[in-house]
Amino acid sequence: MEQPFTLSVPDSEIELLRKKLELTRLPDELDDASWNYGVPLADVRRMVEYWKDGYDWRKAEAEINTLPQYTRDIEVDGFSALNIHYVHQKSTVENAVPLLFVHGWPGHFLEAKKMLPLLTAASKEHPAFHVVALSLPNFGFSEAVTKKGFGAHHYAEVCNKLMLALGYKEYVVQGGDWGYFIGKVLAADYGHKTVKAWHTNMPVAGPPSVWTHPGRFLAFLGSLALPWSARDKAGIARTLNTRKRGMGYFKEQSTQPQTLGYSLADSPAGLLAWIYEKLVHWTDEYPWTDDEVLTWISVYWFSRAGPAASVRIYYEVAGKGAIPVTDVPWSSIPLGLSYFPKELAVVPKLWARALGNVVHESDHERGGHFAAFERPEDLANDVRAMFGKGGPAYGVVPGKDGFA
Numbered sequence: 001m002e003q004p005f006t007l008s009v010p011d012s013e014i015e016l017l018r019k020k021l022e023l024t025r026l027p028d029e030l031d032d033a034s035w036n037y038g039v040p041l042a043d044v045r046r047m048v049e050y051w052k053d054g055y056d057w058r059k060a061e062a063e064i065n066t067l068p069q070y071t072r073d074i075e076v077d078g079f080s081a082l083n084i085h086y087v088h089q090k091s092t093v094e095n096a097v098p099l100l101f102v103h104g105w106p107g108h109f110l111e112a113k114k115m116l117p118l119l120t121a122a123s124k125e126h127p128a129f130h131v132v133a134l135s136l137p138n139f140g141f142s143e144a145v146t147k148k149g150f151g152a153h154h155y156a157e158v159c160n161k162l163m164l165a166l167g168y169k170e171y172v173v174q175g176g177d178w179g180y181f182i183g184k185v186l187a188a189d190y191g192h193k194t195v196k197a198w199h200t201n202m203p204v205a206g207p208p209s210v211w212t213h214p215g216r217f218l219a220f221l222g223s224l225a226l227p228w229s230a231r232d233k234a235g236i237a238r239t240l241n242t243r244k245r246g247m248g249y250f251k252e253q254s255t256q257p258q259t260l261g262y263s264l265a266d267s268p269a270g271l272l273a274w275i276y277e278k279l280v281h282w283t284d285e286y287p288w289t290d291d292e293v294l295t296w297i298s299v300y301w302f303s304r305a306g307p308a309a310s311v312r313i314y315y316e317v318a319g320k321g322a323i324p325v326t327d328v329p330w331s332s333i334p335l336g337l338s339y340f341p342k343e344l345a346v347v348p349k350l351w352a353r354a355l356g357n358v359v360h361e362s363d364h365e366r367g368g369h370f371a372a373f374e375r376p377e378d379l380a381n382d383v384r385a386m387f388g389k390g391g392p393a394y395g396v397v398p399g400k401d402g403f404a
Contacts, residue, residue, distance in 0.1 A: 002165075005069040005085060007061050007141065009302045014057060017268055017301060021052035024269045035280075039273045047276070048269050051294050057302075060295040067113065071141070074161050076154055084162055085141035085304070086134035087112070091120040093128040097387055097402040098168035100159055101133040104177020105253075105310055106275045107370060108140045108299050109133045114376035119383065126384040127394075127402025134162060136178070138312060144305030145312075152317045152328075156185040160194055170194055170397045174383060176202040176371060178313060187331035187356060196396040199336035199360075199383055201371040203352035204345045228348075231363075235346030242344045246281065249274070253314035261308025264300075271307050272297050282369035284342035334393040336360035336386040338379060342368030359392035360385065 026048070029041040068088055073081040087109055090096070099119065101112040112133035119129040135142040137150065137158060145154075159182065163171050173195055175183045180202040186195045228236070252260050263270040275297055279288060300307040335356035339346065341364065349361065362382040367375040386393050387402065395401050 083143040089116045089131045091128040093122045096128040096130045098171035099129040102175035102179030111372045118380035122404040138309040144309045173198040188329045191331040191333040197334040197393045201338040203337040205351045239345040253311040254318040257311045264307040284368040286374040332357045334359040338362045338382045340367035
């Protein structure tokens with residue numbers, strides 16, 4: 001049964017946060033360390049002080065509560081029912097395209113906030129969407145899983161059952177980070193049945209396989225004799241740099257999430273530094289304000305299960321040492337790709353096109369990992385183009401073209 005949701009953090013929790021911030025013991029720092037050793041001490045000191053004495057959570061909470069939020073119990077095979085939190089922003093266009101937005105880590109449902117008015121807007125020029133942006137289990141204000149083994153197919157099951165419960169028997173999916181991987185699983189598990197198309201701003205793939213894509217594999221072999229384009233050179237360099245210097249968090253969260261969890265759950269300064277590092281490194285010089293950062297971090301701090309629960313997705317899905325992207329069957333439903341230059345991995349398009357039935361691609365000169373938040377107009381326009389009149393996925397949900 002759907003229940004309206006209003007975010008209201010108890011005063012006692014806000015006071016506890018303030019006390020913990022008062023007791024923060026910051027580390028020392030080498031002279032001129034800058035970002036080479038991690039988040040600069042000056043940044044964390046400034047935000048800890050502001051979080052304690054200047055930042056207004058109640059103001060942020062009131063703004064969050066302008067979004068239409070709900071909770072609903074979702075039964076998951078092999079697990080008990082989970083109470084799932086979500087935003088359900090409907091368009092005034094009756095035949096709007098149902099779209100599920102799936103976040104990742106260290107994101108949350110608010111990643112979609114800036115895109116909601118863009119995607120739901122009624123227009124004769126572009127399609128409108130009914131947008132559902134959930135908090136994945138263990139994230140935000142959804143319930144935590146209490147048993148081991150909650151993997152990618154379970155996350156996808158929650159997403160699909162939520163959309164069905166909302167009356168959307170057919171819908172499309174958009175996501176990055178874990179939203180990309182869960183989108184891929186949704187396409188494989190529910191493609192052509194309920195999931196009619198999907199779009200991602202994080203197209204991560206290795207070279208095409210001779211076994212699964214022999215034509216693309218031969219093209220890949222041929223490309224080895226050609227010089228890389230400037231775009232591919234820059235993308236491969238960024239990908240290699242991420243692999244060399246930016247995967248420590250991944251190793252820890254996919255092998256020992258509980259150990260890390262004690263720091264995330266007990267130290268607001270530790271949680272701030274752990275996530276702020278990603279917000280800076282994974283975006284394209286996005287001008288973060290302290291209020292934006294602290295609202296983002298506060299959603300994790302005040303989350304229903306606490307911030308430690310969110311990192312378990314790495315252990316459950318990627319704990320074998322690598323995300324098993326190749327283990328997910330290829331789906332023939334339409335797939336759209338948006339390429340942003342400061343994504344964590346930027347692979348040649350020939351590789352990305354092996355991810356699915358790619359029908360739409362968009363290149364961007366600016367933008368990074370959190371595209372929905374840092375480049376909402378660009379990402380919304382990509383989705384509109386894919387599903388709009390003349391677009392390759394126009395009318396993919398029968399009777400729902402999104403036009404006023």
